[in-house]
Amino acid sequence: MTAGLSGKPDSPESRLDRFRAYTVAHPRLVEAKETLMNAIRGAEPNSLIFVFGPTGVGKTTLRLKIEQLIAAELLSELREDLTRIPVVSVEAVAPESGSFNWRDHYTRLLHQLDEPLIDRKLNRQVDGAFAGPTMRFMPTSRAVGTEYRYAVEQAIRYRRPVAVMIDEAQHLGKISSGRRLLDQLDVIKSIANQTKTVHVLFGTYDLLAFRNLNGQLSRRSIDVHLARYRAEDSEDRQTFINVVQSFEKELPFEEPSHLVHDWEFLYERSLGCVGILKEWLVRAATVASRKGSHKLMRAVVESQALCLAQCEQLHRETTDGELKLSERHGSNAVSREAGLEHPRNRESTPDTASPSDQAPETGTASSDT
Ligand SMILES: Nc1ncnc2c1ncn2[C@@H]1O[C@H](COP(=O)(O)OP(=O)(O)O)[C@@H](O)[C@H]1O
Numbered sequence: 036m037t038a039g040l041s042g043k044p045d046s047p048e049s050r051l052d053r054f055r056a057y058t059v060a061h062p063r064l065v066e067a068k069e070t071l072m073n074a075i076r077g078a079e080p081n082s083l084i085f086v087f088g089p090t091g092v093g094k095t096t097l098r099l100k101i102e103q104l105i106a107a108e109l110l111s112e113l114r115e116d117l118t119r120i121p122v123v124s125v126e127a128v129a130p131e132s133g134s135f136n137w138r139d140h141y142t143r144l145l146h147q148l149d150e151p152l153i154d155r156k157l158n159r160q161v162d163g164a165f166a167g168p169t170m171r172f173m174p175t176s177r178a179v180g181t182e183y184r185y186a187v188e189q190a191i192r193y194r195r196p197v198a199v200m201i202d203e204a205q206h207l208g209k210i211s212s213g214r215r216l217l218d219q220l221d222v223i224k225s226i227a228n229q230t231k232t233v234h235v236l237f238g239t240y241d242l243l244a245f246r247n248l249n250g251q252l253s254r255r256s257i258d259v260h261l262a263r264y265r266a267e268d269s270e271d272r273q274t275f276i277n278v279v280q281s282f283e284k285e286l287p288f289e290e291p292s293h294l295v296h297d298w299e300f301l302y303e304r305s306l307g308c309v310g311i312l313k314e315w316l317v318r319a320a321t322v323a324s325r326k327g328s329h330k331l332m333r334a335v336v337e338s339q340a341l342c343l344a345q346c347e348q349l350h351r352e353t354t355d356g357e358l359k360l361s362e363r364h365g366s367n368a369v370s371r372e373a374g375l376e377h378p379r380n381r382e383s384t385p386d387t388a389s390p391s392d393q394a395p396e397t398g399t400a401s402s403d404t
């Protein structure tokens with residue numbers, strides 16, 4: 036029986052919550068985190084950075100980690116300068132019908148930029164040396180698109196985030212037939228230019244459609260590839276098994292569950308994507324916990340797996356994306372040689388993480404990611 040901080044036995048719910056919150060610092064995630072942090076630190080202020088990978092590989096997890104790291108690095112400055120915020124993150128929302136809705140996107144950005152606690156922070160300073168006015172950038176309800184965009188640019192200049200992050204950025208590519216993809220990206224490019232702020236676009240391989248739309252963009256952008264583990268590569272296979280082992284150790288049950296014996300099944304239905312695997316195990320652990328089980332039985336794991344049709348669909352999307360990426364690398368040897376893309380993130384080069392990267396059998400907790 037595990038014990039909580041109070042020394043009392045943990046309730047099944049709190050053990051389950053701990054499992055839900057557990058993040059495994061697997062080599063691809065750690066490497067993508069380092070590559071992305073270096074890219075953000077070293078990029079020209081108006082650059083675009085693209086982070087792509089399959090659904091459920093851990094892109095949003097990476098984004099959240101980067102946000103934490105940037106906030107931690109900036110902590111003392113943020114204490115001094117109360118108008119500054121470390122990063123701005125929004126999700127590009129898929130349009131219900133027709134084209135990507137820019138106005139809705141700008142509104143979301145403005146809400147993020149207008150940090151909710153800023154008033155309180157500023158008020159606390161009224162007695163002190165600094166008591167500047169709070170700036171508001173929200174346009175009136177009758178404002179047109181360009182006014183929203185101008186408000187966004189003003190707010191970014193005022194809040195000075197280290198980066199603007201757009202998650203699910205592949206949705207920017209949802210446009211009606213008359214529009215050009217390049218126009219969509221030009222909007223982001225131009226905001227990055229006007230505000231001299233790095234923009235990071237996270238998305239599925241559909242994001243690749245945006246890459247190399249023109250030479251100017253190629254010059255100003257950096258790629259980070261967060262790839263899945265591939266069972267056909269022996270090193271990837273071992274790393275995937277290590278990840279399974281890490282999750283197994285963290286399962287909220289008293290008796291061991293021997294997940295590693297079933298790693299091939301776990302691989303098949305997660306396609307080597309750590310996030311898909313984690314969500315699946317969380318579903319299975321929740322069911323087993325509700326039943327009062329002392330271990331995670333194979334039957335429960337099976338019952339919570341993605342169905343074969345879902346896996347086949349995900350597999351098609353992923354292999355299509357991986358193929359497009361390798362084709363692009365084939366035709367873009369110049370940027371590869373210039374070191375703009377990290378060698379290990381290239382599809383053409385299998386991941387060659389050294390054993391030392393895989394700290395305790397890959398399984399270090401979230402604080403280490
Ligand atoms: N390294 C990891 N360790 C534990 N859980 C993870 C890890 N990576 C992703 N997850 C979990 O898997 C789910 C899907 O991951 P997410 O980052 O949203 O993937 P993506 O954005 O690539 O689709 C989330 O619930 C997330 O918390």
Ligand SMILES: [Mg+2]
Pocket residue numbers: 094095096202203
């Ligand atoms: Mg995501």
